[in-house]
Amino acid sequence: MLNFVFKNQTEILFGKGQMSEITSRLPEQAKVLLLFGGGSIKKNGVYDQAMSALAGVDVIEFGGVEPNPTYETLMQAVTTAKEHDVNFILAVGGGSVIDGAKFVAAAYHFDGEPWDILVKGASFSDPLPIGAVLTLPATGSESNGNSVVTKKATSQKRAFSSPTVQPQFAVLDPEYTYSLPPRQVSNGVVDAFVHVIEQYLTYPVNAPLQDRFAEGILQTLITEGPKALSEPENYDVRANVMWSATMALNGLIGQGVPQDWSTHMIGHELTALYNLDHAQTLAIVLPALMYAQKEQKAEKIQQLGKRVFDINEADTAVQIDKTIKAVQDFFEAMLVKTRLTDYDLDEKAISAVVANLEKNGMTALGEHGDIDLEKAAQILGLAL
Incomplete structure (x- = not known):
C-alpha cells in the first residue's frame, strides 16, 4: 500500500428533511449566493424547500449553470457575487453546479485571470466557503475538492482540485432525486x-x-x-x-x-x-x-x-x-x-x-x- 494522508471535512446531512439543518451551518450574518442550474429545482420543490430553510437569510440567486459548467457563465456568477459582497455559496443541484461553486469560490478573491487556476494551476487564497444540496448523484463533488470547467471560447475542459473549496456540508436527501429524467x-x-x-x-x-x-x-x-x-x-x-x-x-x-x-x-x-x-x-x-x-x-x-x-x-x-x-x-x-x-x-x-x-x-x-x-x-x- 502506498503512503497517504486522508481527511474529509464535509459534513454529510443524509436523509429526508435534512434541508432544515442548513441555516445552522451558515456563518453569522450570512449573505448567500444561491447557485443553481437550469431551473429544475423550481419545478420539483427543492428551491421552495431551500428558500424556506433560508428564511431570514440574505440570499442572492444565480441560475443557469450548465451541465458541464462553462467558464463564461461562472465568471458572470463571480461578478454577481462580488457586486453583492456575498460571504457564502450554497450550490443546489448536481455535480456541475457544485463544481461551478468551487470555481466561483476560488475566483472570488483571485488577483489575475481566473482561467489560470484551471490551466496553470495558479494558487488562490481565501476562497468563499461552500455548502451543497445534492439533487443528482453522480460526480461525488459534494464531498471532494475537485472541479471541472469548460471554456466554450477555446473548446477546453479543464480541472482543478483543492481541499480549500470542498463543501463544508452537503445535504443528501434521496427524495430530491425522484424527479430526475x-x-x-x-x-x-x-x-x-x-x-x-x-x-x-x-x-x-x-x-x-x-x-x-x-x-x-x-x-x-x-x-x-x-x-x-x-x-x-x-x-x-x-x-x-x-x-x-x-x-x-x-x-x-x-x-x-x-x-x-x-x-x-x-x-x-x-x-x-x-x-x-x-x-x-x-x-x-x-x-x-x-x-x-x-x-x-x-x-x-x-x-x-x-x-x-x-x-x-x-x-x-x-x-x-x-x-x-x-x-x-x-x-x-x-x-x-x-x-x-x-x-x-x-x-x-x-x-x-x-x-x-x-x-x-x-x-x-x-x-x-x-x-x-x-x-x-x-x-x-x-x-x-
Missing part, C-alpha cells in the same frame, strides 16, 4: 461506476480493504442502478445510489493505491468538442481503454470479473474479454451507448480529440503514464 439517472450511475474503476482498475499494491470497498460500491451500483430506472420513487434504491456515488469519489477508496483517470481525460475532450454528456464519453472510452490496456491491467481486470461480475473462467484471455464485455453490457443496460458511431462521430472525431489532448498537455496518461497520443488514438479507434 431517466437520462440523468443513467448518466449518474455510469459516472459513479467509472469513478470507482479509475481508482481500482490499475495494478495490485496489497490494499485489500480499498479493493473491497471499491468492489462493494461497484456491486451496489450494478444492482441498484437499473432499479433506479424502473422504480424511480423507491427511497431505498435512491438512497443506495446516492450514497454509492458519494463514496465513489470522496477520497476514501483512492488512498494508498495508484489511480488512472485516463478515461476521464480522453472523455473530457469529447465533451469539450462535441458536447456529449460526461457519462456518455466515459461509456465510450472505458471498454476500449480496458481492451487496449488489458496486459497492464490484467490482474485487476480478472479480479473485477470474479468479484463484481461473478465471471470465473480458467482461461485468462477469456476471463479478461468477458469482463470487459460485462462492463460494456452494464453501460448499455443503463441506457448509455458505448460507441462513437452511436453519437454520429467518426474518424474525424478521433483526430480532433487527439489534437486537443496534445494542446492540453495530456500526452502521458494512465497509472503508468504510457497512454500517449498514439495509444489514445488506438483506444478511440477501438471505440468506433
Whole structure:
C-alpha cells in the first residue's frame, strides 16, 4: 500500500428533511449566493424547500449553470457575487453546479485571470466557503475538492482540485432525486461506476480493504442502478445510489493505491468538442481503454470479473474479454451507448480529440503514464 494522508471535512446531512439543518451551518450574518442550474429545482420543490430553510437569510440567486459548467457563465456568477459582497455559496443541484461553486469560490478573491487556476494551476487564497444540496448523484463533488470547467471560447475542459473549496456540508436527501429524467439517472450511475474503476482498475499494491470497498460500491451500483430506472420513487434504491456515488469519489477508496483517470481525460475532450454528456464519453472510452490496456491491467481486470461480475473462467484471455464485455453490457443496460458511431462521430472525431489532448498537455496518461497520443488514438479507434 502506498503512503497517504486522508481527511474529509464535509459534513454529510443524509436523509429526508435534512434541508432544515442548513441555516445552522451558515456563518453569522450570512449573505448567500444561491447557485443553481437550469431551473429544475423550481419545478420539483427543492428551491421552495431551500428558500424556506433560508428564511431570514440574505440570499442572492444565480441560475443557469450548465451541465458541464462553462467558464463564461461562472465568471458572470463571480461578478454577481462580488457586486453583492456575498460571504457564502450554497450550490443546489448536481455535480456541475457544485463544481461551478468551487470555481466561483476560488475566483472570488483571485488577483489575475481566473482561467489560470484551471490551466496553470495558479494558487488562490481565501476562497468563499461552500455548502451543497445534492439533487443528482453522480460526480461525488459534494464531498471532494475537485472541479471541472469548460471554456466554450477555446473548446477546453479543464480541472482543478483543492481541499480549500470542498463543501463544508452537503445535504443528501434521496427524495430530491425522484424527479430526475431517466437520462440523468443513467448518466449518474455510469459516472459513479467509472469513478470507482479509475481508482481500482490499475495494478495490485496489497490494499485489500480499498479493493473491497471499491468492489462493494461497484456491486451496489450494478444492482441498484437499473432499479433506479424502473422504480424511480423507491427511497431505498435512491438512497443506495446516492450514497454509492458519494463514496465513489470522496477520497476514501483512492488512498494508498495508484489511480488512472485516463478515461476521464480522453472523455473530457469529447465533451469539450462535441458536447456529449460526461457519462456518455466515459461509456465510450472505458471498454476500449480496458481492451487496449488489458496486459497492464490484467490482474485487476480478472479480479473485477470474479468479484463484481461473478465471471470465473480458467482461461485468462477469456476471463479478461468477458469482463470487459460485462462492463460494456452494464453501460448499455443503463441506457448509455458505448460507441462513437452511436453519437454520429467518426474518424474525424478521433483526430480532433487527439489534437486537443496534445494542446492540453495530456500526452502521458494512465497509472503508468504510457497512454500517449498514439495509444489514445488506438483506444478511440477501438471505440468506433
